[in-house]
Amino acid sequence: xxxxxFDYVRASSVEETVTVLGETDxxxxxxxxxxxxxxxxxxxxxxxxxxxxxxxxxxxSAIRRVEDTLEVGATVRHSxxxxxxxxxxxAEAARWIGHTAIRxxxxxGGSIAHADPSAELxxxxxxxxxxxxxxxxxxxxxxxxxxxxxxxxxxSLDEDEMITAVRFPLPSRWGFxxxxxxxxxxxxxxxxxxxxxxxxxxTFGGVSSVPQRATDAEQALSDGRPAAEVARTAAExxxxxxxxHGSVEFRRAIAAEMTxxxxxxxxxxxxxxx
Numbered sequence: 437x438x439x440x441x442f443d444y445v446r447a448s449s450v451e452e453t454v455t456v457l458g459e460t461d462x463x464x465x466x467x468x469x470x471x472x473x474x475x476x477x478x479x480x481x482x483x484x485x486x487x488x489x490x491x492x493x494x495x496x497s498a499i500r501r502v503e504d505t506l507e508v509g510a511t512v513r514h515s516x517x518x519x520x521x522x523x524x525x526x527a528e529a530a531r532w533i534g535h536t537a538i539r540x541x542x543x544x545g546g547s548i549a550h551a552d553p554s555a556e557l558x559x560x561x562x563x564x565x566x567x568x569x570x571x572x573x574x575x576x577x578x579x580x581x582x583x584x585x586x587x588x589x590x591x592s593l594d595e596d597e598m599i600t601a602v603r604f605p606l607p608s609r610w611g612f613x614x615x616x617x618x619x620x621x622x623x624x625x626x627x628x629x630x631x632x633x634x635x636x637x638x639t640f641g642g643v644s645s646v647p648q649r650a651t652d653a654e655q656a657l658s659d660g661r662p663a664a665e666v667a668r669t670a671a672e673x674x675x676x677x678x679x680x681h682g683s684v685e686f687r688r689a690i691a692a693e694m695t696x697x698x699x700x701x702x703x704x705x706x707x708x709x710x
Contacts, residue, residue, distance in 0.1 A: 438478065440477070440480055442487050443485060445486060445488045446492060450493060454572050456488050457595060458573055460595075463486065465484040465487055466488050468511050468546045469542040470541065471538050473550075490510070497509050499512055499522075505567075505604060506523040508544045508601060508603075510544060510598070510599050510601060511545060514538070514547070515536075515539045523604055523606055524610070525564070529556040529559075533555070544602060545599040548561060549593065549598075551584075551588070553646060554623045554624070556614070558581070558585060559640065559647040561602060562639050562647040566581040566602055566604045570593060570598070572594055576600070582647075609631040610631070610701070611627075611628070611629040611630075613693075613697035613698040615693075622642070625643055626642050627691060628698060629701075642687075643676040645677070648675070650669070652670075666699060667692045667693075671691045674688070
C-alpha cells in the first residue's frame with residue numbers, strides 16, 4: 437500500500453513550522469526521522485494533508501549541558517544519544533531502541549511526541565523529571581514530561597505546537613532494565629530507578645498507556661528498605677494492562693524482576709552495557 441496524497445513543506449524555522457501547522461486545521465504532521473510516521477502513512481492509518489519537514493531547521497540538532505541537565509534538540513538522532521557521554525542513562529536507554537537503522541534516523545523529539553507507551557525515551561523522561569520545550573504560535577512553554585503523556589500515542593500538545601528540545605536532568609545514580617521478547621522489539625516492561633536532585637524515582641514503561649511512577653516504592657527505597665521489598669512494592673503498586681503479549685500477573689512479575697535488576701545497577705554504579 438502507498439501513502440495517501442499530501443503536500444510537502446520543508447520548513448526553515450520553528451516559526452514557519454507552527455504557522456503551517458496552524459493553517460492545516462489539524463491536518464498537518466511533522467516529519468523528522470519518520471520511523472514511526474512513515475509506516476503509519478504507508479498503511480493509510482493516517483492521512484495528513486500536509487507534511488512539514490523539520491530536518492533543516494537550525495539549532496534543533498544540538499546537544500548541550502545546561503546546569504544539571506542535558507538539553508537535547510528535537511532532531512537529535514538516537515545514535516547520537518548512544519554516543520554522547522554526558523548522560524549515561526540516556527545513552528543506555530537509546531541502545532535499546534530498535535535496530536541500527538532505526539537509531540540512525542529516529543529522533544528524540546519524534547519519540548517523545550509519538551508517546552508510544554513501550555518506547556524508551558518517554559519512560560526515561562519521566563524517570564528523570566525531564567522538561568519538554570514546546571513551541572506554538574503563542575511562543576514557547578515548558579511542560580513536565582509527566583504532564584505531556586496523557587495516553588497511548590497521545591500527548592497534551594496542541595495541533596499547532598511542536599517539541600523543540602527536551603531537558604533531561606542528570607541523575608546522581610541510576611539503573612535501567614528492560615524485557616523484550618527479541619532484540620529490537622518494543623519493551624514489554626522497562627524499569628528505571630534514578631536519584632535526581634537527592635530524591636529517588638522508580639518508573640515503568642510498557643505496563644500501561646503512559647509511563648508509571650511507583651511512589652510507594654520510591655518511599656520504601658528512600659527509607660532504606662531491602663531491594664526485594666522495594667521491587668515487590670513497586671510491582672504491587674503499578675496498574676498494568678493486559679494484552680496479547682501478557683496478562684496483568686505476567687507484567688507484575690516481570691516488573692518486579694526488572695526493578696530488582698535496575699536496583700542492582702542503582703546500588704552498584706558501573707559501566708552499563710547491553
